[in-house]
Amino acid sequence: MTIETQRLILRPPRPGDQEAVRTQLSNFEIAKWLAKVPHPDPPGHEQLWWARVEEREALGYPAYFMMVLKQDRTDTSIGSIAIGPTAEGPWRLGYWLDQPHWGKGLMSEAVSGVVAHALKTRAPDVILSGVYEDNKASGAILEKLGFIYKDTSEEWCEARQETLPHLNLILKP
Numbered sequence: 001m002t003i004e005t006q007r008l009i010l011r012p013p014r015p016g017d018q019e020a021v022r023t024q025l026s027n028f029e030i031a032k033w034l035a036k037v038p039h040p041d042p043p044g045h046e047q048l049w050w051a052r053v054e055e056r057e058a059l060g061y062p063a064y065f066m067m068v069l070k071q072d073r074t075d076t077s078i079g080s081i082a083i084g085p086t087a088e089g090p091w092r093l094g095y096w097l098d099q100p101h102w103g104k105g106l107m108s109e110a111v112s113g114v115v116a117h118a119l120k121t122r123a124p125d126v127i128l129s130g131v132y133e134d135n136k137a138s139g140a141i142l143e144k145l146g147f148i149y150k151d152t153s154e155e156w157c158e159a160r161q162e163t164l165p166h167l168n169l170i171l172k173p
Contacts, residue, residue, distance in 0.1 A: 031159035
């Protein structure tokens with residue numbers, strides 16, 4: 001399944017995306033916002049990411065979308081969005097964007113498109129997401145889309161090797 005926004009194509013992952021995933025997740029400025037991404041990114045970690053893609057897809061919704069600029073003829077991914085049911089039941093949303101593309105509204109555009117599509121085609125009861133307390137930009141994206149604060153928990157961050165305050169947000173359609 002592919003979703004198009006004004007500037008982006010959001011498409012399923014392909015084996016050729018593994019290099020872009022490896023490069024992006026090797027950047028500490030990206031990894032420090034993600035719970036399960038170690039830094040430095042060990043060789044082969046992108047294969048673990050790919051296994052998570054397949055695991056989530058097996059739950060019945062194309063959970064991962066790679067972000068590609070419409071103007072990019074090389075079809076190179078600049079980020080990823082994961083959305084869909086978890087093994088525990090509730091839907092979850094997570095994402096990252098390659099650092100050179102920060103501050104251009106691309107992530108807001110992409111997340112908005114994916115969430116709208118999920119609500120239209122699957123109608124989940126709720127979508128959960130969250131950010132580390134110091135990730136103000138990502139929190140602003142979620143709030144702009146209607147996510148509201150649920151609570152704060154402590155969550156381990158592999159890249160930073162520490163437990164951090166994590167703001168848990170919820171979208172009730």
